[in-house]
Amino acid sequence: MRHFTTTIAFSLLISLSGVNRVVAQSNAIPADAQQVTKTVRPDAIRRHMSVLANDSLKGRKPGTRGFAMAADYVVGQFKALGLQPAGENNTFRQNVPLRRWQVNEKNSLLALLPNGKEVPLVYGKQFILNPSPDNPIGDITAPVVFVGYGVTAPELGYDDYTGIDVKGKIVAFLNGAPATFPSNQRAYNSSSKAENAVAHGAIGTIAFSLPADLRSRIETAAPRARQGITRWVGKDGKPKNTFPALKGAASVSDSLARLLFANAPTSFSEAMGQAMKNKPQAFPLNMSVHIKTQTDVVEDIAGFNVVAVLPGSDPALKNEYIVQVAHLDHLGVGKPVKGDSIFNGAHDNASGVAIMLETARLYASLPKAPRRSILFVGVTGEEMGLLGSDYFANNPTVPKDKIVANLTLDMPFFFHPLLDIVPYGAEHSSLTKEVKQAADFLGVAISPDPIPEQTVFMRSDHFSFVRQGIPALFIKSGSQTGNPNLDGTKLNLEWRATIYHTPQDDMNQPFDFNSAAKHAQLQFLVGYLTAQDNQRPTWNKGDFFGTKFGKGNIGQ
Template identity: 30%
Template sequence: MKTCHKLLALCLPFTLALSACQNKTVETTAADTMPVVVDNFIDVYESINTDDLKTHIKILASDEFEGRLPTTIGEQKTLDYLVNAFKKMGYAPGNGDSYLQPVELIEMTAAPDMTITIGENKFVYKEGMMASTQREQAKVELKNSELVFVGYGVNAPEYDWNDYQGLDVKGKTVVILVNDPGFENPQGDKFQGKTMTYYGRWTYKYEEASRQGAAAAIIVHETIPASYGWSVVANSWSGPQYGLVSENGNADRVSVEGWLTTEAAQKVFADAGLNFAEEKAKAIAAPYNKSIGLEASVTVNNSFKKSTSYNFIATLPGSENPDEHVIYTAHWDHLGKDESKDGDQIYNGAHDNATGTAATIVMAKAYSELTVTPKRSTTFLIVTAEEQGLLGSKYYSQHPIIPLAKTVANINMDAMNVLGKTKDVAVVGMGKSELENYLEKAVKRQGRHLVQEGRPEAGYYYRSDHFSFAKQGVPALYAEGGEEPIDEATAAYRKRTNVIVTGCYHQVCDKYRENWDLSGIQQDTQMLFEVGYDLVSSDDWPKWNASSEFQRK
């Protein structure tokens, strides 16, 4: 452990650091507006270390946990591990006398022996197409449904954009481009250029098609605008799929939700006498829809069962305002195992998201070692079924244990930085809230600086659990080490390792590796610890920026 004096330039001005080393309580104003209660903050900050992170990551990503799929033995092992860890640290159960919040799920598995027929062509499951249903039915048939191209499938009045304008899609199958129009036309005055809006997410596209009354919705996969390859679609949309239990059995959803590869879509358009690239160009330029003139048929044989998975929640009560909470989130789940595969069958999920789950445990330990209890409560919410569409956090946000009006902020940790220390910190969804002021203060203490995320077109702000809080109006922060390595040695390591990490996303090769440099996770965990510490030690209520699409409800 470094001495307190070695951190003076990094962490605090001399007078505060000296007080911290002496474990005295000092009230001060940092960054002009943020009161901070200083106790043994620096020692605790330094106690966040790579050895502890390594221990938890290796265990959570071990074969014993079987890929941590919801409702399996892997879930039970994970929950037992979390309950044991937080109990030992003195955390109170977050849900009455329980550390668990039940989440009622519907598990649906589409039989893989399916094809989709479009015109004279048949496309095979996982190779040219994917299809499933959210409806609680054993069999869903789409027969001779007219195909209609609806551009990006967007209905956005604030951008004066409606791809469904003047169109009746009842009984029809809509074909939709991935991402939103701003991605391919960043110089236009619509949407947010390369930065994806929620209109670019696949979840929105199925939701809007359902609202429009379509029978089915098929998204055309393209790797660059989607930001992930076809294998991610094939692996993520096959096997058991989960949704939240609904009163109407999801009868208001389109009957079939599917994907086509780019090559399959090009063939479909060509068979209809259309050029896919030319039709796409029209959809980029303005709201657009066009009948393709072909019909689609597919049968989805669906097995389904209702089950209960669990969010984990634990709280360290505040000393003055215990009803006000800062909530840290991570998701404990991954993809489980695929017994139909030869060789390795376990999707261990070391990077995604044993790293974030491990960080919550290490950070919780740091909070538990503070000698002065902060004013507000610190809560750790480690959720289920993120990989199935943010279901655990969605359920929590719709059934909050802590009232949302008493939730000061959410700080999320997902797939953390295993590429070594960085000079920069990437803010996902930069510019959305005042939480970035707190983040900037913590980053400056580390000698780093803030930057916008490297690929805002990927829409990462809408792809992890903080989004569930944001949709409900709670300011939510997602930030991680950027792309500027701290030195040349780290740059070389980063170049080698990033190829593996990227290639193993949602693959069985996402395993813990002994050569991982976890100092980047340590750096980010310390940073986010300080952001939360400042918030739970103050009376401030950070706000959304006026330009954000989110505001407190």
């Protein structure tokens, strides 16, 4: 912790330039936009963050007074900029009904049946169960089939379900996806196991990790799992993004996973070896399992997004929208860590909201609004599973087919000079053009993902728009620091290991607000250039996400 703080502070001392030092001129960027870019205010971002991460907001958990205070502050800033309400009923608000479920552990169980006789197991030590919002009581006993990573990716020539029938059975699979997959496809396939299991007819799932993967130990996962899951509820009163066909879903310890293989035709160690060689595999474990899950409704939460618009200036294109998003929520108040129980979420994600507000000010400062309209959305429930953005992307307050692009900002990491960026999503669509133009203008390099194992592309609100076929960007800082003795990737990973999702993510961190301001410049320029283009963004021809979700919006 001390080393982390000291090294970041040193990086600030060697910052190479002020935020307003524009390195290159670009014919792609009109003079008015160039001038507005130079007016960015690092101190304004600091002030916004200080308000949103203040202890008085108690961590901005959805449904609390603290979240409402944060939303009121953002709406006040929108009004001061002259933005118009774009929520429901001519307000700045879009209601997002949320509901939380928990497993009733007393009335739930997982048991092995190696010889037809149940062997009971210990909840929280050997296994945990996922709530099933669609099934108040799920009770299944079925044979278990091992399906490797549980992945079907025909575009990559990989399918763990080849030659195996899992209808009416429970599938057991490894967390993650083959390491040979491209980073973003690896992230997608890692998170779509339940959906794939249902598509193949399974009625239950059991997940476990490779022995060397210590991140998913049951003892570590159990406390958060006991908080339950939250989903948004549709007008029909039913939870969305759930899988009613699954009557039981468990995660199990390494030792229990080995027991599952006791009667298998392939040993546990051999199967793990095949997985590490990225080879598809599937075979029956010759073991049945009994999973019983009682799922209780814990609470309904009156969630909401805040939405504002800067109307476009082009008579036709003003009916199309660039959506800029940052999540307002954080984790609220929890178990004390180092004497502090308020999870302020300064970097996650008061920073993104603050930068969005400064970006909105840049747009509002233009002598003439961009041709397309710019929609600003502060979403709820990101920490609960991208809920506010998913609700908005499914139920936008403007016509869905008129949303042409999304830019999301979430903990962009500004603890050192911003010399390079990782524009997650740019490689999938024509938006790479605008990213390159903006980065060139600001003298910022573009780098590949330095931490593909973190599956960043799946972990913030932009992906809610990707799933609706809308090209999206998620720009984060790269690893260059300007100091050969300071590794930006190591700094990032150290922050994630020591500060992320703890009460120590507060304003007592050595933020580089010049870097934060450069993020605002990037958001503004990329959005502005996209808004000015005659053509709406398109997915690249043959792109995985464009093909899966793009609904015909594919480039030639």
